[in-house]
Amino acid sequence: MEIERLFGRTRREVARQREPAGQTWLRRAGYLRMTAGGTYTWLPLGAITLDKIRRLCVDAVSDVQPLSWRGGDSGAEIANWLCELTRSEIRSYRQLPQRLQWDKAPDVASLAWLEATQEELEASTSTTWDDWHAIWTRLGLEAQEIATVPRVGSRAKAWATPCAQGPDHWLVCSACSYAGEPGTVRPQIASLPEEPPEEMEKVATPGCETIQDVADYLGVPTSHTLKAVFYATAEGHIVFAVIRGDLEVDPEKLARVTGHPLHPATAEELNAAGIVAGYASPIGITPNPLITVVGDPSIQANINFVAGANQAGYHLRGVRYPRDFQVDALEDIVQAEPGDACPVCGAPLEAADGLTLTQLETISLAEATYLDSDGRPQSLHAAVARVDLGRILVAIAEAHHDDYGLILPPIVAPYDAHIVILSPGRPDVAKAADELALRLTANGWLALWDRRDESAGVKFTDADLIGLPWRITISPRSLKRGGIEVKARAEDRRSILTIAQVPEALPTHL
Ligand SMILES: [Zn+2]
Structure with missing residues (x-):
């Protein structure tokens, strides 16, 4: 190829805000161009390199067969599509295993494994997982396994590489190397000394509309209060989250528990459900078909909580869960933040920025079955992976450049x-x-x-x-x-x- 004919020129581009250095070098070297509307275009040098990375990562999966699909990118759409396809195409154990690959976007490769048993699924995905690690080593990338929020199924993990200004964020423990996206981390929460149960008692708390106001007025720490936070679904159904008063609710964890996108509830939505903002608690207002109550496990502490009395100007003392109220779900909804205690070892977690290279998760194709060698129907076991070719290339550029430009590893360079x-x-x-x-x-x-x-x-x-x-x-x-x-x-x-x-x-x- 003559450089004069190459579509895409080297340019004196300046670094943009919140951009990894590797990405700036890719733009300067004519691999990548930011185009209108915030989209970016991989120019020929970039597209050829992405294709080499695609082959490297996809070839790590043996006997993979290609699919072409023009569908949505949400986890639910992918799960429904795979379920429909496997139901129509897979009949017998003789057709298993299957490894499939399709491209959702030019710089993302997707993979699926269909296996007869859970053991076979774990064996084949862990082989690929280790092979990918060998690829990162070969490419000179420092890779770390992190727990990630599942997009399609459950038990998601990713290979990620630390990178200043990287678009992905996680919490990491330098003491034990635990790492996870905040939405997957339940930090260790300091337990409180147990208290003997007290009777529930209504007390006047005039003008106390925040947790801090109530705690100060009644002379208790915020950890001895119950915080109520309200969200609503698009249809106006209220999701009432209850958590220990010194903790915060993570709206994304809450949305995953409910299975619906949520927005902070408006005053009208709260009024319609009969909720008095500032003085609300689940006591006495549930069960209510308009409200789903989600409690964080932190409310199980054996202490006498202060909670709203569902009446302006009043709170309740001596509240215990589950003696005084019920919840529809008791799930982790606590927001994890830097400084929180590591779930594994208790050391303080630190914030890290980086690039997620590949993500793997198991997925339930509950309605998809095959007939085993005795002719009995069995459930298929499946996993999906997302290989972010664009982020991998940015990570390579981040790790391999000097003050003059890129220094690409021969295995992925667009030309020799x-x-x-x-x-x-x-x-x-x-x-x-x-x-x-x-x-x-x-x-x-x-x-x-x-x-x-x-x-x-x-x-x-x-x-x-x-x-x-x-x-x-x-x-x-x-x-x-x-x-x-x-x-x-x-x-x-x-x-x-x-x-x-x-x-x-x-x-x-x-
Ligand atoms: Zn740790």
Whole structure:
């Protein structure tokens, strides 16, 4: 490919806010362009590289078969689609296992495993999981396993790489290496000394509309109050979350518990359900078909809580769960934050930014069955994975660049060599270039050729930016010294080789 013909130019782009350095270098080197409406376009250099990364990650799954599907990207849509397909196509144990691959977006590869048993599913997905780790090592990426929020099924995990300004965020424990997205982390919560039960008692709390007001007025710590937080579904159904007063509710965890997108309830929605904001508690107002109460396990503490009396200006003391109220679900809805205690070892969690490379989760295809060797119907066991090719490329660029540009690992570089021709009009230079082209083609090398009428400085600057593994220069000076000048992008050393020595004399590129 002639660099002059390449769609996508190197540019002096400046770093954008909240952008990993690797992404800035990809834009400068003409791999990536931010286009209108906040979308980004992978230019030919980027698209070729993504394709190499796709092959590397997808080939780690043996016997994978391609699918092409133009459907939605939500977890539910993927689950329904896979369920429908497997029901129509899989009949017998003889058809298992199946490994399928499809692309949801140009820079995302999706995979599915269908297996006869849970053990087989775990064996095949963990093989791929380990193979992916070997790929990260080969690409020079520091990868860490993190717990992630499932998109489709359950038990999701991801390979992720730390990266300043990365778009993904998680909490990490430096003491024990535990790491998870905040929506998956239930920190250790300090337990409170038990108290002997008291009778429930209504007390006047004039003007106390916040947890802190009530705690101060009654002289108790906020941990001895029950906090009520209200959300609503699109249909106006109220989700009433109850948590210990010193903790916060994570709206995303709450939405997962209820299975519906939620918004903070409006005053009208609360009024319609008969809830007095500021003085609300589940006591006496449930069961109510308009309200779902979700309690956090922190309300199970054996202490006498202060809770709203569902009457303006009053609260209740001596409230115990489950003696005085019930909940529809008792699930983890606590917001996890930096500084919280690690779920595994109790050390403080820290915030980390990075890039999620691949994500794997098991998925229930409950209605999909196959007939086993005795002709009995059995449930299929399935997992899906999402390989974020774009983030992987940004991670590679982040790990492999210097002050002049990218230094791509040969295994993913879009071309093997960058050929700089100086004085291309001279017959001896042109002849040498033709010989080199034949030699490279015969050996299966793909090269980017620069025969532009530009200075050597401009051409070398572009070669450094684009970051192909080898730079080969043909100039009157190199010919005078006996051949062509060869330089690895990752090294400063230059050497002169004869054309006949290329590419064997270069260290193996695979
Ligand atoms: Zn820990």
